[in-house]
Each structure stands twice: as structure tokens, then as C-alpha cells.
Amino acid sequence: MKPTVRRQLDRRDFFRSVGAATGAVAAATYIESPEAKAAAAATLVQSNVKRASEPSALRITDLRFAVVVGAPMTCPLIRIDTNQGIVGWGEVRDGSNETYALVLKSRLLGENPCNVDKIFRKLKQFGGHARQAGGVCGIEMACMDLAGKAWGVPCYQMLGGKFRDRVRLYADTTHGDDPKEQGLKLKERMNRGVTYLKQDFGIELLDGKPGMLSQPLGGPNPWGGSRVQHPFTGVEITDKGIEYLSDWVGQVRAVVGMEIPLSSDHYGHFGVNSGIKLARAMEKWNLAWMEDILPWQYGELLKQIKDSTTTPVLTGEDIYLKEDFIKLIDMGAVDMIHPDLASSGGLIETKKIGDYAMEHGVAMAMHFAGSPISYMANVHCAAATENFISLEHHSLDVPWWESLVTTTGGKPLFDKGFAPVPDSPGLGVELNEEVVKAHLRPGSGYFEPSTQWDTQRVNDRLWS
Secondary structure, eight states, X not given: OOOOOSSOOOHHHHHHHHHHHHHHHHHHHHHTOHHHHHHHHHHHHHTTOOOSOXXXXXXXXXXXXXXXXXXXXXXXXXXXXXXXXXXXXEEOOTTSOTHHHHTTGGGTTTOOTTOHHHHHHHHGGGOOSGGGGHHHHHHHHHHHHHHHHHHTOBHHHHTTOOSOSEEEEEEEEOOOSOHHHHHHHHHHHHHTTOOOEEEEOOGGGGTTOTTSEEOOTTOOOOSSOOSSOGGGSOOEEOHHHHHXXXXXXXXXXXXXXXXXXXXXXXOOSOOHHHHHHHHHHTGGGTOSOEEOSSOTTOHHHHHHHHHTOSSOEEEOTTOOSHHHHHHHHXXXXXXXXXXXXXXXTOHHHHHHHHHHXXXXXXXXXXXXXXXXXXXXXXXXXXXXXXXXXXXXXXXXTOTTSGGXXXXXXXXXXXXXXXXXXXXXXXXXXXXXXXXXXXXXXXXXXXXXXXXXGTTOOOOOOSOO
């Protein structure tokens, strides 16, 4: 598919060029030279070809944003414009905001977006773990989209090609108090074709139940909203609490069966010993993984849990760049990694993370919660990564989510538990302006000018 260009060939220019080329053809016909005829015919064709892109001459001219809400999270979308009318789409991760991208605008103007790795290396110093990397990653997505459109290839091709034509999805499902109702929620996912499940369950289920938690009176909130990291809350789960949580998961399994992979997340803030006891209690329910039992920074503690149980341990959604993934893999702290492409560094960096894990026998699932823009970036990366397992889909219950975009290759975003991998250039989607405008953050505009960010910069070189 040819990328859309904003400026079409002027009508008078078109007829002037046609007239000149037609005269050349007529002259060649009179001369009756086959070579001359061929050359004149080529001139006629070439004079009227609309070059949507000349990759070597492509330059970034602008960066703007629009913020979608209720998808179900807030999704700051970014648009990078170019001198050739090609537009690239990116997204800043949920929980961050567009400022993380706008502050980098002055460093982008005039760059060729096809030099994705060069731009990423220029900008990556401005990212940080978790949501602080949102701007860098969103810009990398948009540059990959632009490069794919400029060269006429899908993003996965620029990552080395694909290992699969469709990407397996796992559906996150928030929990209620009743395990049987929770099982029915998960069963509904299965009825839609989902072949990999995830649910939350944690110590909030023990709240108000005597004898199930030990915690200091007046201490920090242990449910997950605490600013105090897990090892420092003083919270531990009693044997009675462990038994209750095990029975709760068992009742869920009774509804969905033991055959389908069932993973879990969001347990609350407690120490390493409770993590070990809880993971051991889950062994009989054959969980696919337990996610972020402790903060990823405590690799040695995660390794203690991993070495004490057969329940797989997984982490990674808040890690930026490959180096800290490498540390966790090398120390044997995880069974699986779980990068979020919108905070791990973008498509190329996440592909590198996956490849390193592959070389060390570690599988890669992918965390995702956002709009179809970031979703498609994940789909391309997942398609190109051999040890990929499953990609999160957080918006199955949002009826208008898919209509935020139109696909440029005709394939749907979701098909019976899988994401078909598009073969059209770039990410393979374009924004649906009408739907995006209907779900903008109150008071915000639709890709309005951002000229105030054109010259914002400091001397940010890291060496002297």
C-alpha cells in the first residue's frame, strides 16, 4: 500500500509533463528507433509517478499529540510528521503523559526517521524505568512506523522477519471476591477464543478475615497502592491465609479446567517468605506464571522464590533497556521475562531483550495495556521474536477500542484469541479521526500545534 501524501501533483503540472512526454513519444515513433521509443515511454511513466517517499530524503518536521481516555486506561498518542507527507504513529505508555515525548521534540526535528537506531541512541538517555521511558518508546514506535511506510515493508521485516503469522493473546481479568464468579468471567474469555488467561488475586481477599495476615498496626497499606516496597511493609501471610488463597484459585480452576494456561498478578506488598509460601501453594494449580511477586530490582530475592518452587516466576513490565533483563537472566532469577514494549525501549530494543532470553532458555511473554497503536507495535515485535509466548490484551471489554484505528491490510486486530500479523507497511494501522475525537481527554485537542517545544533543549551530551 502506498503511504498517503498530503500534497498531490498540481493539475497544470500534470498536463504539462504529459504533453512534453507525449511529444517525446511521438518523436521517437517518427524516428522509429526501438530504443528511443522505450526511453520515451519510460519518460512518460516516470514523469507522472507520485513518489510518496524517498527514504534518504525523509525528514521529521513536527511532533504532536492527542490523548484518548477510557480504553480503559489513558493513552497519549503521538504523531510525527515529515517533509514528504508521511505520518508515523506512536504511543506513550499508560500512566505516563505526553510531556515525556514533547520534551524530546527539539532533538527530532530534521532527523531522518528511517535511522531508527541512531535516533533511539540519541534519546534513550532521557528514559527511565517504568513510565519514565514512555516518550522515548513512543517516538521509537512512530519512527518504525515511518521507516516501514517509507520503505514499503511491515515493521516485523525490519526486525529480521517473522516466526509466526498470528500472535497468541492472553486476556487480563480483574477479580471479584467470589471465585466462582471469577471463573465464569474467565470462561467467557475462553468462549471468545482466548487460549491463555490471566487474573489478579491477592491479599485484599483476606481483608477483614481473622488470622490470615500478620501486619504491624498502623503500618503501610499492603494492598498494592503502598509507596513502601514489599520487603519493608512487615506484612506476611499466615498459613490460614495461604490455605484460603489456594482454595480460591482452586475454585477458579474448577470452572475453567486445568488444561488452559492460567497466570496471575497483583498479590499485594509482602515479604519474600510469604512469596515462597504462596508460590508453593500454587503448584498444584499449575499456574503458567506468578507475576511481580516482588519488585524486579530485588533479583536475589526473586531467585530465592524461583529456587524454592516449581511455579514459574516472571517480571519485567517496569524494566527499561536490555541491561537489567540481562542481569536477571544471568543470575537465574526468573523463569520468564515480561517486557512492556512501551517502556522497555521500543521494538528494536525489545527484540534484543527477547533474543538474549532465547539464547539462555528463557521464554518471553509481553505486557501491554494501551491503544491499538502500541498493540500493533507489540504484535510486530512478537511476530519477530522466536521465544515469544503470549501478548496481553487489556481492552477486550471496551467496545469501541478496535475502531480507534483502521487496518491498512484488511486483517482484524483480534481473531479468536489471536492477533493476525499484518503485511502492510509500517505498523499496519491508521487512526480513525472520528472515533479518536469522540474519546479525547476533556479539554484536550486533536494533534494541535506544539511549536512551544521546538527549541526546548540543553547541553545533554553524556561525555566531554
